[in-house]
Structures are given as C-alpha cells and as structure tokens.
Amino acid sequence: MNEMSAPDRNPVNLTEIREAEEDVGSNPSDNPTMGDIINRRFSRRGFLGGSLAVAAIGSTVSPLALMIADEARAEGMSAFSFDEVEAGVDETHHVAEGYDADVLLRWGDKVFADSPDFDPMNQTPESQMRQFGYNNDYIGFVPLDDVGDHGLLLVNHEYTNAELMFPGFAAVVTETVEKDGVATEVTKVKTGEFTRDIVDIEMAAHGGTVIEIRKQDGKWTPVLDGGMNRRLHLGTEMMISGPAAGHDRLRTTADPSGTRVFGTLNNCAGGVTPWGTWLMAEENFHGYFIGELPEGHAEVANYQRYGVPRGWYNWGAHHDRFDISRTPNEPNRFGWVVEVDPMDPNSVPRKRTALGRTKHEGAESVVNKDGRVVFYCGDDERFDYVYKFVTAASYNPDDRAANMDLLDDGTLYVARFNEDGTLDWLPLTHGEGPLTGENGFASQADVVIEARRAGDLLGATKMDRPEDVQPNAMTGKVYCMLTNNTRRKEGDENAANPRANNAFGHIIEINETDGDFTSTKSTWEILLKCGDPSVAEVGATFSSATSKDGWFGMPDNCAIDADGRLWVSTDGNSAKKTGRADGLWAVDTEGEARATSKLFFRVPVGAEMCGPLFDPKGETVFLAVQHPGDEGLATFEQPATRWPDFSQDMPVRPSVVTVTKQGGGKIGMG
Ligand code: FEO
Ligand code: CA
Ligand code: CA
Ligand code: CA
Numbered sequence: 001m002n003e004m005s006a007p008d009r010n011p012v013n014l015t016e017i018r019e020a021e022e023d024v025g026s027n028p029s030d031n032p033t034m035g036d037i038i039n040r041r042f043s044r045r046g047f048l049g050g051s052l053a054v055a056a057i058g059s060t061v062s063p064l065a066l067m068i069a070d071e072a073r074a075e076g077m078s079a080f081s082f083d084e085v086e087a088g089v090d091e092t093h094h095v096a097e098g099y100d101a102d103v104l105l106r107w108g109d110k111v112f113a114d115s116p117d118f119d120p121m122n123q124t125p126e127s128q129m130r131q132f133g134y135n136n137d138y139i140g141f142v143p144l145d146d147v148g149d150h151g152l153l154l155v156n157h158e159y160t161n162a163e164l165m166f167p168g169f170a171a172v173v174t175e176t177v178e179k180d181g182v183a184t185e186v187t188k189v190k191t192g193e194f195t196r197d198i199v200d201i202e203m204a205a206h207g208g209t210v211i212e213i214r215k216q217d218g219k220w221t222p223v224l225d226g227g228m229n230r231r232l233h234l235g236t237e238m239m240i241s242g243p244a245a246g247h248d249r250l251r252t253t254a255d256p257s258g259t260r261v262f263g264t265l266n267n268c269a270g271g272v273t274p275w276g277t278w279l280m281a282e283e284n285f286h287g288y289f290i291g292e293l294p295e296g297h298a299e300v301a302n303y304q305r306y307g308v309p310r311g312w313y314n315w316g317a318h319h320d321r322f323d324i325s326r327t328p329n330e331p332n333r334f335g336w337v338v339e340v341d342p343m344d345p346n347s348v349p350r351k352r353t354a355l356g357r358t359k360h361e362g363a364e365s366v367v368n369k370d371g372r373v374v375f376y377c378g379d380d381e382r383f384d385y386v387y388k389f390v391t392a393a394s395y396n397p398d399d400r401a402a403n404m405d406l407l408d409d410g411t412l413y414v415a416r417f418n419e420d421g422t423l424d425w426l427p428l429t430h431g432e433g434p435l436t437g438e439n440g441f442a443s444q445a446d447v448v449i450e451a452r453r454a455g456d457l458l459g460a461t462k463m464d465r466p467e468d469v470q471p472n473a474m475t476g477k478v479y480c481m482l483t484n485n486t487r488r489k490e491g492d493e494n495a496a497n498p499r500a501n502n503a504f505g506h507i508i509e510i511n512e513t514d515g516d517f518t519s520t521k522s523t524w525e526i527l528l529k530c531g532d533p534s535v536a537e538v539g540a541t542f543s544s545a546t547s548k549d550g551w552f553g554m555p556d557n558c559a560i561d562a563d564g565r566l567w568v569s570t571d572g573n574s575a576k577k578t579g580r581a582d583g584l585w586a587v588d589t590e591g592e593a594r595a596t597s598k599l600f601f602r603v604p605v606g607a608e609m610c611g612p613l614f615d616p617k618g619e620t621v622f623l624a625v626q627h628p629g630d631e632g633l634a635t636f637e638q639p640a641t642r643w644p645d646f647s648q649d650m651p652v653r654p655s656v657v658t659v660t661k662q663g664g665g666k667i668g669m670g
Contacts, residue, residue, distance in 0.1 A: 001046055008194060021439075022032075027452070030240055030618075041068055043631070052230050059465075059482055070198070076238055077545070078545070078586075078593045080162045081670035084096065084600075085601065087581075089574065089579075089602070090605065091604055091641035092641070093657065094602050098662050099667070100661075100662055101659050102219060103657055104220055104656045105136070105153075105155070105219075106644060106645075106654070107134050107136075107655070108131050110130070111229050112130055112224060113225045115127075115224070116131070120165075120636075125200035125204045128201050131231075132155075132209055133157030133208070134160045134205040135158045135205075136625070136626060136655065137157070137158040137269060138156040138267065139153065139158040140154035142276050143616060148616045149216075150212075151213060152211070152226075153213045154278040154340075155208060155209045155656060156383070157207055157209065157267065158207065159284075160201060160202045160205050164627075165205070166201075167637070169198070169526075171635065172189055172635065172638070175188065180503070182337075188633070194314035199314060199318050202371060203263070204233045205233075206234055206264075206266075207232040207267065208267060208340070209229075209230070210229060211222035212228060215468070219658075219660070229402075232264065232280075233260055234262060234264075238261050238348060238349045239304070239349070240258065240333065240353060241351065242355075243444040244448050245258065246258040246259050247449070249329060249445070249446075250333055252327050254327075264349070266285055267282060267286055268361050269362030269610070271365055273365055273406075275400050276400065277339050277341050278341075279337050280340060281337055281340075281361055281363050282334050282354040282359075283361060284312075286310040286359075289323070289331055290317070290324070291323035293326035296367065297328050299328060299329070305452050306331070306333045307381075332449055335358060335359065336355070337351070337375075337377070338351050339352050352453060353412055355375065356389075356428065356451030357448055357449050357450070358451050359379050359380050360379065361469075362376040362378065362467070364468070367395050370516075372394055372518055373390075373391045374388055374389070374390050374391075374405060376469035376470070376471055376518040379451075379466060380466060380467050382464065383485070383488075384452065384465075386414070386415040387414050387643060388410050388425060390410050392409040393409065412427070412428040412447075413426060414426050414428055414458055415460060416461050417494070419494070421525060425522070426459070426466060428448070428558060430446070433458060435454055435457065461494060461507055462497070463496065464483070464485035464488060466482055467555070468481045468556065470558045470566075478510040479504070479507060479508070479510075480508070481507055482502075482506060482555070483571060484505040484553070484554055485498070485505075486501050495605070498529075503531065503553070503577075504529075504532075504538065504556050505530045505553060507555050508526055508527065510524045511525075527589060530554065530555060533551055541595060542596070543588070543595040546598075549598075552568070553570065553577065555568045555576045556568075557569045557571075561618045562617060563666070565668070567586055567587065567589050567612055567614075568584070568585045568597075569583070569623075570608075571607035580602070581605065583599055584600045584602075585597045585600065586598045600668065601623060601659060604643040605624050605629065605640045606628055606630040607629070607630070607643075609623065609624075610626045611624035611656070618666045619665065619667065623659060624655075624657075625657060626653060628652050628654060629643065629652030640649065
C-alpha cells in the first residue's frame with residue numbers, strides 16, 4: 001500500500017468520495033434565492049399524495065395508501081402496463097415478470113474478433129484498448145437496417161474504480177486517526193500505488209465503445225467482426241472546433257495549435273444527433289488533474305469555479321498533461337461535448353465548444369419545427385445550471401454531410417426559472433448584457449470556456465444538480481432530472497428548487513411555448529418531488545397510485561420511449577438511504593395518472609442505473625449497470641457482489657443489459 005498515492009480515499013469508497021466532492025459545489029455567485037417562496041405548483045394528484053403522506057407518517061406505507069393505489073391502478077389510468085418489481089437490494093438484478101434481462105456486454109469483453117480474452121489477473125493497456133471499457137454509462141443506438149434489428153450500439157465508459165478492477169491493489173485496513181486530540185479507529189479501503197501500468201489501463205478503460213449488434217430470434221448479440229467497431233480512449237486523437245478552437249487558452253506545448261487533443265474522459269450521459277452522430281458529454285473533468293498552477297497564472301479563478309484540480313486520479317504523475325503545474329491549459333481542453341461519427345471508424349471526433357464548457361451530463365436533442373436542432377444539457381454540480389443550444393442552421397434530412405458541422409454555430413442559453421412559473425432562456429452571447437470585455441470576456445471563446453461564470457453574470461437559477469435533460473418531441477415538453485442537493489440551506493430555496501436539504505431530488509417539466517423548442521420564454525412546473533411519500537417530512541409528491549415499490553430518490557438519467565412515455569433511472573438509492581437499489585422507473589406524465597411511478601428493473605447492490613435507451617420500436621430497452629459491487633468496503637477480492645458472472649475467477653463487472661418482452665412486443669404495454 002502506498003500512503004502517498006494521490007487519490008486519498010478517506011471516505012470508504014470512490015463513490016462516497018465523488019458524492020462528498022459533488023456536495024461542495026463551486027458556485028460562489030450570489031444569484032438571487034427566494035427563501036420565502038414555497039412551491040405551490042402541486043398537481044392535484046401530487047397534493048393528494050402529500051396529504052396521504054401526513055396520515056401515514058412513521059410507517060413505510062399506510063393501508064389507506066395501498067388501498068388507493070389498488071383502486072387507481074384498477075382504473076387503468078396509467079400509460080404503462082407491467083407487474084411491478086419489488087423494491088429492495090440484493091446481489092443481482094430484477095426485472096418485471098414476463099421480461100428477459102440478458103447481459104450483452106461486460107467490462108473486458110471483446111470488441112473486435114481479434115481482441116484478447118479478458119484476463120483480470122494479467123491486464124494490460126493494450127488488451128484494454130481492444131476490450132469493452134469500464135463503468136458503462138450513456139447508451140446510444142444507430143440503426144443499420146429498416147427493421148431496427150441491426151445497428152451500432154454506442155456506449156460511454158465514464159470512469160474507473162481501481163479498487164474493484166485490479167487484483168492485490170486495494171485492501172480493507174483499520175487505522176487510528178487523531179482528530180481534535182481524540183483517537184478514533186477508522187476502517188476503510190486503501191488503494192495501492194498507481195503505477196504507470198495501472199494508470200494506462202485506467203486511461204484505456206475510459207472513453208467509449210462503438211459495436212455492431214444484431215437481434216436474432218429475439219436476442220441481441222455483438223457482431224465482433226463489425227467493420228465500424230471502435231474503442232475510443234485517452235489515446236484517441238480528437239479535434240477541437242467551434243468558438244474556442246485555437247484560442248490561446250487551449251494551447252499547450254504538445255499542441256501549440258490549440259485544436260488537437262488526445263482523448264475524452266468522464267463521459268457521462270450523451271445523445272445521438274438527428275444525423276446519426278454520437279455525443280459524449282465530458283462531466284467531472286476536474287477530478288483528473290493534480291498539481292498547482294504556476295504563480296499568478298491567469299486561470300486561477302476559472303479553475304476554482306470548476307473545482308480544478310481535484311486529484312481523484314493520479315494520471316498526472318505519469319502524464320504531464322494531467323499535472324497543471326506542467327500543462328496549465330490542459331483543463332480548458334476538457335468539459336466539452338464530443339461529437340463522434342460512428343459510421344466511420346477512422347473519423348476524428350470533435351469537441352464542440354459552442355455548447356459551452358461545463359460538467360456536462362448529457363446532450364439530448366430534438367429537431368424543432370423550423371428545422372433548427374435544439375440540444376439540452378445539465379451541468380451536474382450542486383447549484384449549477386441548465387443549458388440549451390440552438391443551431392444557427394437547419395437540419396437537412398436528405399444530406400447527412402451537410403449536418404456535420406451544425407454544432408459549431410448557434411446560440412447557447414442558460415435557464416432562469418422564475419417564481420411565477422415562467423422560464424427565461426438567457427443567451428450566452430459575447431457582447432450582449434454583461435458578457436463583455438469589461439467582465440473579462442474578450443470574445444465568444446471566453447464565454448464558452450467560462451460558461452459557468454457567464455451564467456452567473458446573467459442571473460441563471462442555481463439548481464439541485466441538473467443531470468439528464470430530455471426533450472419529448474411529441475409533446476413539446478422537456479424533462480429535467482435534479483438529483484439532489486443536501487447543501488441547500490433553509491432560506492436558499494427557490495421556486496424551482498423548493499426543498500432545503502434536498503436529499504432525494506426532483507423532476508422539472510418545461511413546457512416550451514407552442515411546442516417551439518427554440519423559445520426563449522417558456523413555462524415550467526415540478527412534475528415530481530422524489531423520496532418516500534409515506535413520510536410527511538420528505539414532502540414527496542408521487543401520485544397516490546404509486547405503490548411502496550414505485551417511489552424513488554435521486555433521478556439521474558431518463559429516456560422517452562417510442563410512445564412518448566417517460567422512464568427515469570436513478571443514482572444513489574441504497575439499503576441505507578431509501579431501502580432500495582437504483583433502477584428504472586416508469587413515470588406517468590399525462591392525465592389523471594400524472595406523477596405515478598412504477599419500478600420496472602433494479603440493479604444489483606452497489607450499482608447505479610445508467611443508459612436507459614429504447615430501440616426505435618420500443619421493444620428493447622438497453623440498460624447500463626454501472627459500478628456494481630461498489631458498496632461499503634469493496635475491493636477486487638471482496639466486492640459486494642460478483643454480478644454478473646458470479647464466479648470466484650471473475651471480478652464484479654459493469655455491464656450493458658438488454659431487456660425484451662418474452663414472446664416479443666413493446667416494453668410496458670399490456
Ligand atoms: Fe455522471 Fe452526473 O452522473
Ligand atoms: Ca450518472
Ligand atoms: Ca437520456
Ligand atoms: Ca449522478
């Protein structure tokens with residue numbers, strides 16, 4: 001064990017560290033809060049749930065609530081039809097009865113016909129570059145036939161858990177820690193030395209995978225000799241385009257042009273564009289840098305606003321570009337949305353700086369009725385903002401090549417959620433309002449590089465960790481997942497983030513005016529405040545038809561299926577926090593059933609639910625089970641589960657799962 005290794009993992013595991021770090025937030029702006037405003041925008045059903053909850057305080061769920069839930073379901077108001085999974089936590093996954101959940105791709109699986117077999121005891125960077133990466137997150141699908149049974153699966157590999165990946169690397173130790181003169185025994189996972197080899201395997205396990213898949217006899221399988229199969233990682237050459245390309249602040253000794261960068265990291269959620277390219281959102285890039293900026297360096301305030309350097313990883317010990325004392329501008333080359341053309345395995349991915357530099361959660365899009373394309377992005381940190389980007393030019397459905405640079409030119413907006421239920425989309429345009437040289441914005445390049453500070457000056461609304469933001473083309477509505485924010489204090493609430501100590505998060509529904517997604521004045525309301533509706537203090541607003549299994553906390557990613565229905569996946573539920581594992585929930589948004597939720601799939605212990613993606617026919621849902629086994633004092637030797645192989649020879653493995661209905665048919669339809 002090496003005491004000096006950079007990522008000090010005092011909290012017992014990496015997930016807890018990340019959670020604790022995200023807790024801090026780094027928004028110092030004094031954008032207005034409205035402490036005395038209480039959100040009164042309950043739907044009727046939501047309010048009913050709230051009053052029921054008062055009656056049920058102290059019990060898990062009241063008999064009255066159960067009775068009403070049964071009645072509501074009997075009325076058949078929900079747009080979903082399936083037998084709900086029982087909430088809970090154990091070593092494996094569970095899916096609704098009548099459905100099959102099959103593991104499609106696991107960490108270490110071959111991506112190419114000639115990839116080496118996975119050998120967890122003898123990993124190398126070279127083998128990892130040919131195998132499926134770690135911690136699958138976003139999943140995209142690009143069809144290769146008219147039927148939808150053949151296509152390219154696009155998968156982000158967000159980050160690595162070295163303590164679960166490498167044999168003999170981490171151990172559970174008990175140490176005496178002295179604090180304020182009191183000695184306390186602390187038991188924790190202690191990691192070993194981050195050697196060059198370990199770091200290079202970590203870098204190869206990040207990025208993404210393009211892999212051809214085919215459905216035969218109702219089951220999906222990877223096509224290993226698919227001509228478009230590809231692994232992207234930290235060694236993949238990429239270009240930087242848009243307003244910040246070539247700017248001084250992006251130039252380094254290795255790249256004096258400021259337009260070429262190797263790799264992408266912490267790719268969380270993402271999107272597929274209408275023209276079939278893949279967007280990979282770079283999220284917590286701050287965690288990959290170590291060192292100190294040279295004295296008096298111009299980027300001090302910029303890096304503070306993004307939490308750089310955070311030192312979760314020790315890459316900088318072996319690669320100068322991740323040490324800001326040696327390569328001060330490198331952090332300006334991350335935090336972007338990366339566009340990849342999956343149809344050409346030799347294409348050079350592009351970091352599209354016009355969409356701004358934040359901790360991007362996703363980049364889901366919709367073609368507006370006038371042909372322009374609108375992208376929605378959350379900046380996942382406590383007290384940060386929601387953004388949208390509107391292309392300047394229109395999408396051309398008949399000429400794919402004509403769309404390839406649409407993302408370089410357009411308007412980036414940040415959201416201000418007003419207390420009267422209106423929403424202003426404020427343009428982050430150089431020269432407008434406060435975004436001028438006087439405030440340190442010499443050009444649009446400065447605006448996108450410091451998108452957060454631009455949002456501060458415009459008076460954007462500080463949100464409770466905005467994650468996936470998903471437009472619904474069928475309704476003109478947009479769903480925004482707010483995971484949680486336990487740092488929001490009483491008095492700091494605002495109408496759109498109405499709960500202090502918001503442990504369970506909420507979902508906002510934006511109604512873009514007249515179905516025009518480019519609208520700059522829209523309306524919003526809270527669809528759902530999450531948490532246990534039977535505990536009054538929680539203030540959850542699930543409908544009364546929601547069962548004891550149906551409620552959830554910490555909404556994170558989401559998807560709209562082929563029938564325009566909303567599905568929500570979660571990050572952070574556990575036995576301790578909510579008595580349930582993370583999973584995929586079906587959430588009604590329309591009519592009397594609005595805010596009714598049902599559990600469809602749940603992950604094994606320690607995992608978070610990512611993905612979710614429905615195929616164009618709505619007959620398959622692709623799910624990413626991320627960091628399974630990462631619970632408590634988990635190591636390679638002693639994970640909290642050995643899912644999905646359940647073999648002593650195999651570590652626990654993050655995997656992509658396909659869910660299909662037995663005998664075929666649409667997911668969640670009767
Ligand atoms: Fe990668 Fe915001 O979760
Ligand atoms: Ca996530
Ligand atoms: Ca999504
Ligand atoms: Ca999350």
